[in-house]
Amino acid sequence: MSYDHDHLTNESTPSKIKEALLKLLIEKDIRHITSKEIAGMANVSRGALYFYYEDKFDIFEEIVQEQKEGLQKAIFDSLNGLDQINLKEMKLKVLPSLSYVATQIPFFLNMMDRNKMPYINFHAFFFEVFNREIMLTPMKENVSETLKDMYVHYRALYTYAIILFWFKEGMEPSPEKISQQYWDLVSQKRYYWMFGVPILPGEREARIDRRVIRTRQAMQEAMVQLIIEKKDYSAVTISDITRRSDVRRATFYDHYSSKDDLLKVITHEFCADIITILIEENSGNVTIKQAEAMLVRLFAYLSEHTSIVHFISGNYGIPDPIPEILNTLSEFYLKQRIDIHAGKKMYAYYVSGLLVGLILYRLHEGKVYTPQFLAQEFIQFLDLKKYKINLL
Numbered sequence: 001m002s003y004d005h006d007h008l009t010n011e012s013t014p015s016k017i018k019e020a021l022l023k024l025l026i027e028k029d030i031r032h033i034t035s036k037e038i039a040g041m042a043n044v045s046r047g048a049l050y051f052y053y054e055d056k057f058d059i060f061e062e063i064v065q066e067q068k069e070g071l072q073k074a075i076f077d078s079l080n081g082l083d084q085i086n087l088k089e090m091k092l093k094v095l096p097s098l099s100y101v102a103t104q105i106p107f108f109l110n111m112m113d114r115n116k117m118p119y120i121n122f123h124a125f126f127f128e129v130f131n132r133e134i135m136l137t138p139m140k141e142n143v144s145e146t147l148k149d150m151y152v153h154y155r156a157l158y159t160y161a162i163i164l165f166w167f168k169e170g171m172e173p174s175p176e177k178i179s180q181q182y183w184d185l186v187s188q189k190r191y192y193w194m195f196g197v198p199i200l201p202g203e204r205e206a207r208i209d210r211r212v213i214r215t216r217q218a219m220q221e222a223m224v225q226l227i228i229e230k231k232d233y234s235a236v237t238i239s240d241i242t243r244r245s246d247v248r249r250a251t252f253y254d255h256y257s258s259k260d261d262l263l264k265v266i267t268h269e270f271c272a273d274i275i276t277i278l279i280e281e282n283s284g285n286v287t288i289k290q291a292e293a294m295l296v297r298l299f300a301y302l303s304e305h306t307s308i309v310h311f312i313s314g315n316y317g318i319p320d321p322i323p324e325i326l327n328t329l330s331e332f333y334l335k336q337r338i339d340i341h342a343g344k345k346m347y348a349y350y351v352s353g354l355l356v357g358l359i360l361y362r363l364h365e366g367k368v369y370t371p372q373f374l375a376q377e378f379i380q381f382l383d384l385k386k387y388k389i390n391l392l
Contacts, residue, residue: 014052014062016042021059022106029116030056060118064125067107071129074100095182097126097159098166098175105171112167112323121320123360126156146369146377153361154354154381161326161353165346184342185350190382192286193351195278195294196336216255218245220266223259233263233318260319267321271328274355277301292375299371302362326352 020041024033033056039046053059078096101108111120131152166178173181222244226236238259242249256262277297280286286294329352330345340347358378366374 013042013044013048016044017049017052018059018063018066021056022063022110025110025116026106030060030118057118063107064120067104068125068129070104071097071100075129093179094175095159095162095179098162098179101163101166102175108163109167112164122160123153123156123320123322123356126159127152130155130159146366146374149365150358150361150378150381153357153364155357157322157353157357157360158350159353160322161349161356162346164323164326165349168349169345178346181342181346182350185340185346188341192291193333193338193347194355195280195286195291196275196332198279212255215245215247215251216265219247219252219255219262220269221245223262224266227316227318231316233316263318263321264324267324268328271325271332273301273305274298274359275329275332278355288379292372292379295375295378296371298359299362299366299374302359303367303371322356325356329355 017038020038021033023041024037035046035049035056038056038059039049042049053062075096078099111118111122162178162182166173166175169178219241222241223236226240226244227233230236236259238249238252241259241262242252256265278294280290280294326349330348333348333351334344338344338347362374369377
């Protein structure tokens, strides 16, 4: 038991343990990492590890909390001394969030990998950061509480989307370059960016046998119901799905390779529905009236459907679908015929993040409002360019 004296005098032991877990997470799912491996990587005894932490999940939770606090401090320090932010005259050379992420690559790279656990709900992560420590209040007088709440979701999701975009670019552009693209983009923010025109007839599957459609819908609905009932994605089996949908196990594998594959299809179907709502068939020049009408349809859809919506807003132990949604939506926006000085890819991810932020707002604070009211509020929100800085 000699380790007691050694590790009690070593203040870096918890840091070494957390760093070791992050290194192991690069290669492995947390479920396949043992305390012995973590202790070995950290060059400490298992007794020392258990002195500070109950288990590997306790270590991970502390890492996440420290990352939130670190990001909050980075934003606070970068804005301290400023009275306001003008999106048309942005003087910050680098987004505080992106600057911080650049110093914490192992954490953010690992946590955005949805192929292995642990899964972080990054919307909740960023929402807590922006809602708790920093609040930017629109400069317009009499701005509604709706717009203020909407703005927090917007910041959380555009930050998420920009980081995802940067990772997709292989992190080759500097944080400063990515930030400049962002400032260029939001300084000219336009309400019609969210709306598009059809790309190709047959973006979605066409002329599929109706029996096939019914079978797939039955399995998708069964999976959604089971996850909601059990509140645990890992507890849902393929046998559960086939029994609930009244199909044979072989039939399941005729359509999907795994339940993860089925979840991905559900996510893509959700995106396809959203895109269909946001398409203006006749022209790419969407008027404010047309934009409001499409937003009303979007909010109504979210109220009426119970598919992937539950997975976005709930905690069911499933891979966070938001990265898949952002990637799918960005593919649609990349195909739009629009000239963006800041770069088409940045535009695609930013608008996708904006849209997902709006959806999440509707599922949380916005669920008490009518679709008509929210559509009008959101159009006003897109015109906001100046914000007061409140450092709490």
